Amino acid sequence: MFIVTTAEMNTLTARLRTLGAQNLALLYLNVLGEDAAHTLTQPPLTTVLQLAGRIGFSAEAVIATCDWLVVTFPSAHENAGVVAITDRLRAQAALRSANPVDELWIGAEPMVNRTGLREILRDICDRDCDYGVIYVAGATASGRTHSKHLIRHVATKRGIRCYIADFHIETEARTLGHLYDHLKAAYRLDALDVPIHQGATPGDVAFRFAARLRARLQVAPEETPKPWVVIDFTDEVIDPAIAEFIGMLCAERLSGAFVNCVIFVLGPTAHLETLRGLPALQIEELGRLTxxxxxxxxxxxxxxxxxxxxxxxxxxxxxxxxxxxxxxxxxxxxxxxxxxxxxxxxxxxxx
Incomplete structure (x- = not known):
């Protein structure tokens, strides 16, 4: 909210009390745009109280008053307090109209070192760049989940459908079938069946699942804007077919086999090494805070x-x-x- 605090009003009132009758009259005229002749025949404190009452807790009026003080008395050391007021109020105003890509705090989580991801999101949302796959890489506890919060926040604010496919379940359930069910829901392919894969090697299983999904996505209707699918790939996944499937899915999206989505993968740096050769892959690698x-x-x-x-x-x-x-x-x-x-x-x- 755009709020002027009681402490700030007290600071501004104290600054006004340092002005003489002539200067208060000028402020009255220039800021409020009203005749100030009556202020010259009354005690300055009365004028200060009248000004404070007229300004009230209006952020716009407070900023205008503070700006007038700084411009009219540029070298006055008493201006430090009013400069701090205008800085904070303008920051609040900027926050209200800010690009969601630049948001620092989402819920209870600070988005501190997401410079690379923010630039990618800005490219997609503001510059119409057609990125197919974005990989956010980092070690355990590096903050990949914070990146997920930022991606979802931007999608929500921009009216983009965003689906999170995660593995925050019991380790034994972290299977390719679990991810496949998530992706079916994300792409609204409820009728898509599971390919036969019993007894196949992890590579063959991954290939069959990827081929079945690709075939449906190639003929699926496009959405505008393209939906975002976020695969939150944990460090502890016991099904070896998952990593291979994600690699195949990303490769096919980047090759243009299907184009009706943007895929974000949040995963360990070790898995990224298997994807680095993919053309046009966008990468944010999380490291120590600077x-x-x-x-x-x-x-x-x-x-x-x-x-x-x-x-x-x-x-x-x-x-x-x-x-x-x-x-x-x-x-x-x-x-x-x-x-x-x-x-x-x-x-x-x-x-």
Whole structure:
């Protein structure tokens, strides 16, 4: 929400009380656009209270007042507080109209190091690029699930049908049949039968399933925009046919055997190595968080907060988070930094 806090109104009122009657009259005239002659015959404090009442908690009026103060008195040290107000309110306004691709916080999860994925999503949504397959690669606990949240968030905001095919079930049930059922639902192919595969090798099983799915997708009607299918491929899958099937499915999509979807695969880096040779494959490889990524996230959170930290305090907080990230093992880094950013979000009361 576009909110002016009580603390911000108190800061602005205190700044107005430093002005004399003549300057208050000018502000009255220039910001409110009303005759200010009556303000010259009354105590300045009365004018301040009238101005505060007229401005109220309107973000637009507060920004206009603060801007006038900064332009009219550019060297006044008292302007620091009103500059902070306008910065935060403008950040809130930008947030309301922001591209969902740029969203930092989705639910309770910070999307910190998704630079590559954001650019790919921007290409698809804003530049009409026809990417067929995107692979998000990373080790265990690297944050692949956060990428899934971002993909789903963008699809929802852009009106794109998005289907998640995951393996968040008991290990024994992580089979190609389970994934196949997900894909049938994703592509709305409920009547598609399962190919005969008993006794076949994993490679043959993968080939038969991929061939059956491809044959139906080649004649399936196209949707606009193309639906997104997200395969959340875990590190612990006991069915060896799954990896081969995903590779075949991706290869056929990239070759143009069928074109009526965009496929996202979230999986371990080791599996990516088997797909690197595919033409036009888009890749985001997740790694350690950088200082720049942490700093951008922290400053964005602070700027959106109703009670933001002072710049010096924020710099100290960022230094502490970066220092911890530097020594933290990679498998723990994502979770620990997420927790610290969540603490900052709560502290400054950011939306």
């Amino acid at each position: 200082r720049s990524e942490i700093e951008t996230a922290a400053k964005t959170i602070n700027q959106r907060g109703q009670h933001p930290l002072d710049p010096s305090d924020l710099d100290l907080r960022i230094d502490g988070i970066v220092s911890l990230a530097t020594i933290m093992p990679e498998e723990r880094q994502n979770g620990e930094i997420r927790s610290l950013l969540l603490d900052l979000r709560r502290e400054v009361r950011a939306p």
